Amino acid sequence: MPRVLAFDVNETLLDLKALDTAFEDLFGSAAPRGPWFAQVLQLSFVGGITGSYVDFTTAQRAALQMIAERQGVSLSEQQIDATVALMTSLPPHPDVPEALGRLAATDLHLVALTNSVQDVAEQQLRNAGVRDLFAKVMSADAVRRLKPAPEPYLAVAAAFDVHPGDVRLIAAHSWDVTGALHAGCKAAFLRRPGAVLSPVGPQPDLVAGTLTDLADLIVRRDCR
Amino acid sequence: MPRVLAFDVNETLLDLKALDTAFEDLFGSAAPRGPWFAQVLQLSFVGGITGSYVDFTTAQRAALQMIAERQGVSLSEQQIDATVALMTSLPPHPDVPEALGRLAATDLHLVALTNSVQDVAEQQLRNAGVRDLFAKVMSADAVRRLKPAPEPYLAVAAAFDVHPGDVRLIAAHSWDVTGALHAGCKAAFLRRPGAVLSPVGPQPDLVAGTLTDLADLIVRRDCR
Numbered sequence: 001m002p003r004v005l006a007f008d009v010n011e012t013l014l015d016l017k018a019l020d021t022a023f024e025d026l027f028g029s030a031a032p033r034g035p036w037f038a039q040v041l042q043l044s045f046v047g048g049i050t051g052s053y054v055d056f057t058t059a060q061r062a063a064l065q066m067i068a069e070r071q072g073v074s075l076s077e078q079q080i081d082a083t084v085a086l087m088t089s090l091p092p093h094p095d096v097p098e099a100l101g102r103l104a105a106t107d108l109h110l111v112a113l114t115n116s117v118q119d120v121a122e123q124q125l126r127n128a129g130v131r132d133l134f135a136k137v138m139s140a141d142a143v144r145r146l147k148p149a150p151e152p153y154l155a156v157a158a159a160f161d162v163h164p165g166d167v168r169l170i171a172a173h174s175w176d177v178t179g180a181l182h183a184g185c186k187a188a189f190l191r192r193p194g195a196v197l198s199p200v201g202p203q204p205d206l207v208a209g210t211l212t213d214l215a216d217l218i219v220r221r222d223c224r
Numbered sequence: 225m226p227r228v229l230a231f232d233v234n235e236t237l238l239d240l241k242a243l244d245t246a247f248e249d250l251f252g253s254a255a256p257r258g259p260w261f262a263q264v265l266q267l268s269f270v271g272g273i274t275g276s277y278v279d280f281t282t283a284q285r286a287a288l289q290m291i292a293e294r295q296g297v298s299l300s301e302q303q304i305d306a307t308v309a310l311m312t313s314l315p316p317h318p319d320v321p322e323a324l325g326r327l328a329a330t331d332l333h334l335v336a337l338t339n340s341v342q343d344v345a346e347q348q349l350r351n352a353g354v355r356d357l358f359a360k361v362m363s364a365d366a367v368r369r370l371k372p373a374p375e376p377y378l379a380v381a382a383a384f385d386v387h388p389g390d391v392r393l394i395a396a397h398s399w400d401v402t403g404a405l406h407a408g409c410k411a412a413f414l415r416r417p418g419a420v421l422s423p424v425g426p427q428p429d430l431v432a433g434t435l436t437d438l439a440d441l442i443v444r445r446d447c448r
Contacts, residue, residue: 038262043422045269046399049373050406054424062424066398069420149273174290175270182274196293198267200278200286 001166002186002222005103006156007134008147008171009114009121011037012190013100013211014090014128022083026075032067039063041175044115044146053144056115060084087116088123093192097130099211104133106223112137113156113169115146148179157185168206168222170214174198188214225390226410226446229327230380231358232371232395233338233345235261236414237324237435238314238352246307250299256291263287265399268339268370277368280339284308311340312347317416321354323435328357330447336361337380337393339370372403381409392430392446394438398422412438 007013016037020030040056040063047054054062061080068075104110110133114121118139125131136159140152147153157164164184171177172192180187181202188206189197197203206221208214231237240261244254264280264287271278278286285304292299328334335358338345342363349355360383364376371377381388388408395401396416404411405426412430413421421427430445432438 035262038259038266042262042265042269042399043424045266045273046372046402046422047424048273049269050403051374052402052406052425058424062422065423066420070418148270150275175266178270178276179274182276194294196290198270198286199289200267200271200282201276 001224002108002168003162004109004111004156004160004167005218005222006111006113006138006153006167006169006180006185007100008169008173008176009112009116009124010087010090011192011195012170012172012176013092013096013112013130014124015093016090018090019083019086022086026068026079026083027071027073032071036063036067039066045175048146048149053146055117055141056146057084057117057120060087088120089127090124092128092130093211095211096128099215100130100133103215103218106219108218108222109135109160111135111156111159113140113147113152114138115140115152117141148175148182150179150183153180153183153185168218170211170218177204178202188218190214225448226332226392227386227390228333228335228380228384228392229442229446230335230337230362230377230391230393230404230409231324232393232397232400233336233340233348234311234314235416235419236394236396236400237316237320237336237354238348239317240314242314243307243310246310250292250303250307251295251297256295260287260291263290269399272370272373277370279341279365280370281308281341281344284311312344313351314348316352316354317435319435320352323439324354324357326439327442330443332442332446333359333384335359335380335383337364337371337376338362339364339376341365372399372406374403374407377404377407377409392442394435394442401428402426412442414438 023030023033043059140146143151145151168186169180170188172190172195177187187204189204191209206217247254247257267283364370367375369375392410393404394412396414396419401411411428413428430441
């Protein structure tokens with residue numbers, strides 16, 4: 001029975017759509033924003049597979065350079081700095097404050113578990129007005145292995161002195177759900193627009209389209 | 225000094241554009257073809273990171289289901305089979321036969337090194353009319369670790385009884401180049417349209433826009 005809820009942050013709680021204006025300014029269109037975040041993840045994953053750790057901020061900067069090169073656009077260091085800095089001030093999705101508040105009022109422990117580096121993660125949640133709902137903000141950077149590697153999920157279990165099966169990840173990313181389940185945790189999938197589960201491997205026991213609905217399911221399943 | 229040239233196959237030698245008609249038939253547009261292949265890679269990489277191997281054919285099928293779900297399209301098993309089967313009959317990029325033929329005439333050993341499973345890889349190269357130019361066709365599936373994990377590159381070195389530094393990967397994918405360099409091999413990057421290098425980590429010593437130009441560079445650098 002999960003006792004700890006570990007929330008993914010980027011896209012799950014916070015809306016990357018807030019970057020669209022910056023992408024429009026840089027590239028004349030917001031369309032490269034999705035490929036940019038996919039490239040961020042790919043660089044992170046390649047770092048994990050090749051044993052050459054790439055922190056999430058470095059991946060964001062590098063991916064922006066790659067997308068710019070692909071678009072035939074030259075970006076200054078200042079433009080890259082300014083765009084990546086926007087990650088610290090993403091707004092929460094509209095369903096987040098109420099649903100998180102409700103879960104924080106249960107006897108479950110809430111933790112943010114993110115690939116963002118620690119100071120970015122703290123700023124992100126503070127700016128989104130939800131920092132105080134979390135007992136801890138944990139960055140995968142602390143173990144120098146980004147999700148979906150097992151270490152970040154196991155670090156949550158260790159921090160709360162519980163078994164991995166007592167931790168439930170909540171995420172809008174199939175790769176994050178896969179990682180949590182392979183680490184022995186539970187998972188709940190948040191079907192944000194465009195987010196789909198992988199049919200490969202173990203599946204989460206809870207799935208919903210909004211964090212409001214997912215909170216209902218979690219309360220029914222995990223609260224005694 | 226490289227003595228073995230290990231060629232990536234999909235996108236580097238063979239043109240995935242040949243799938244566009246099938247994507248148009250399934251989704252009304254070829255646009256999801258790029259996101260599909262990116263999803264194939266992500267599923268493969270997540271398999272590597274979580275220690276739950278996903279073979280490349282399984283990843284292709286699963287990614288097609290995910291793209292279909294994202295597009296709100298329902299695909300039959302037959303449609304998935306037929307689309308994935310097209311991977312075996314991709315045409316070579318126009319620069320491939322002549323450039324490969326030229327390199328095969330040097331004293332360098334040519335090997336195909338692909339994430340495709342073995343029988344698919346053999347069919348791919350036979351159908352493209354270039355199978356006989358390779359001394360070996362090696363699938364990462366044989367070591368159950370897909371590129372960019374080090375094992376497939378090291379398997380090439382082992383197969384030819386050379387040091388990793390005697391193997392040069394040729395690929396149109398930054399993640400493949402990163403993997404080869406981290407495994408201690410050399411790399412040459414083929415800048416196919418849309419392909420860009422990652423600025424993170426070690427860089428290849430040879431880069432060109434066509435395999436013809438890359439073959440020139442390889443001959444000058446690697447042939448005594």
